[in-house]
Amino acid sequence: MGAYDALKEQILGYAKYAAADVGQVAGARDAFMQFKELLNSGHVRAAEKLDGVWQVNGWVKQGILLGMKLGRLQAGRVESGAEGSAFTFIDKDTYPLRQFADDCGVRIVPGGSSVRDGSYLAPSVVMMPPAYVNVGAYVDEGSMIDSHALVGSCAQVGRNVHLSAAVQVGGVLEPVGAMPVIIEDGVMVGGNCGIYEGTIVGERSVIGTGVILNGSTPVYDMVNNTIHRRTEDSPLVIPEGAVVVAGSRGLKGDFATVHGLSIYTPIIIKYRDARTDAATALEEALR
Ligand SMILES: CC(C)(COP(=O)(O)OP(=O)(O)OC[C@H]1O[C@@H](n2cnc3c(N)ncnc32)[C@H](O)[C@@H]1OP(=O)(O)O)[C@@H](O)C(=O)NCCC(=O)NCCS
Structure with a gap:
């Protein structure tokens, strides 16, 4: 039991x-x-x-x-101090803002961030403003949620993950059997990335600035000469330590050839090495 x-x-x-x-x-x-x-x-x-x-x-x-x-x-309001300019909001009374005790160890820098009740932020998580953590999300120790980032419903974020500015980790609440987005330990997600539809980002991988991953994106692995895709039984999985950058590939067909069309595609350009570690090294003092 x-x-x-x-x-x-x-x-x-x-x-x-x-x-x-x-x-x-x-x-x-x-x-x-x-x-x-x-x-x-x-x-x-x-x-x-x-x-x-x-x-x-x-x-x-x-x-x-x-x-x-x-x-x-239920309506709520935060007074701004100036008459007629309170910040008002309306939501289900079962999901108010999450309350944190003084000694919870989480740091939420002021400036427009919200954490919804029913989500977990481990001690030592840092959240820069504005950012949003939705219900069912789980963010483990030492992780940083930078400004304009979203941790969508049910997303699971591991230890020492860096979600850079404007990263969108999509929510997956329905269907109830669907895998949420998973970002494993030690992952660095670069600015403006979007990770959606139950994608699993393997440990210590690096998602370069501006990469979008969803259930329909094939990921071309230049190191192993293979293509990673979602299958009927498995979501899209980015292998451990992969360095994924935003690329493109030419489209086939006469029309595409005449017009020189290509389509966005994420590419595993390499696997993490000392150079990547140096490029993604984080300043402890900020945490
Ligand atoms: C992925 C990243 C970490 C670079 O990793 P790296 O291991 O240092 O990569 P390297 O410099 O060894 O580059 C390997 C190859 O990939 C290419 N490359 C590296 N990053 C790339 C990117 N983001 N897009 C396209 N190509 C890229 C390099 O040009 C190089 O190709 P070459 O050998 O033909 O010249 C970096 O590009 C990145 O995206 N950093 C995140 C920055 C960010 O968003 N910070 C957020 C702050 S809030």
Whole structure:
């Protein structure tokens, strides 16, 4: 029996109700609140690596969706000090802003960032403004979320990851069986990258500035003369230590030839070496 099996059964039971009815079901809100605390503390995760393989925890995603169904719209406001210019917002009351204790060890630099309740930031995570962490996200120790970055719903970010400015880590909440985006330990994601649709970025790889990865992007590996793709059984996986840069490839066909068309494609130009380490070295003092 897993530690949270009883709660899991409760969540799955309540998740069967329609949004219009579940609010009246005794115990549903309490079970959800208990579940959300386990998300906040990192004890339950939308996906985890078991015996070296990433597994989706579908019941966790069901629990997050249960919170959406249970939520009632609630207005909030942050006073600016000037009359008539309060910052107002409206969201489900089940997903307010995440509250942090003074001694939580997380650093959230002021300036427009939001962390949604039901997400985990380990002690020593640093978040530069503005950035957004959505429900179900898990960010492990020593990671940096730079300005204008998004950590989408259920995304799993490992230890000592650097998400550079404007990185978009897409959310994958539905379908409940779908793998969220995974960024493994020690990965450096360069500025303006977008990682979507359950892509798994392997340990210590480096995603060069401006690379976009989704379930439809083949990744050309110049070192191993192979093409990495999503298959029916597996999401797109970037191998450990790969250095991926934004490239292009010529399109086939008369029309493409006449017009000299090419299409964007990510390319593994090399695997990480001392030069890459030097190019991606991070200043400890900033952390
Ligand atoms: C990927 C990166 C780290 C370079 O890695 P590296 O190991 O130092 O790469 P190298 O300099 O050895 O380059 C290897 C080859 O790839 C090419 N290359 C390197 N980075 C490239 C990039 N981003 N786009 C296209 N080609 C690139 C080089 O020209 C070189 O090709 P060549 O041998 O034909 O000249 C760097 O390009 C990068 O994207 N850094 C992230 C910067 C960033 O976004 N910072 C965020 C701050 S908020």
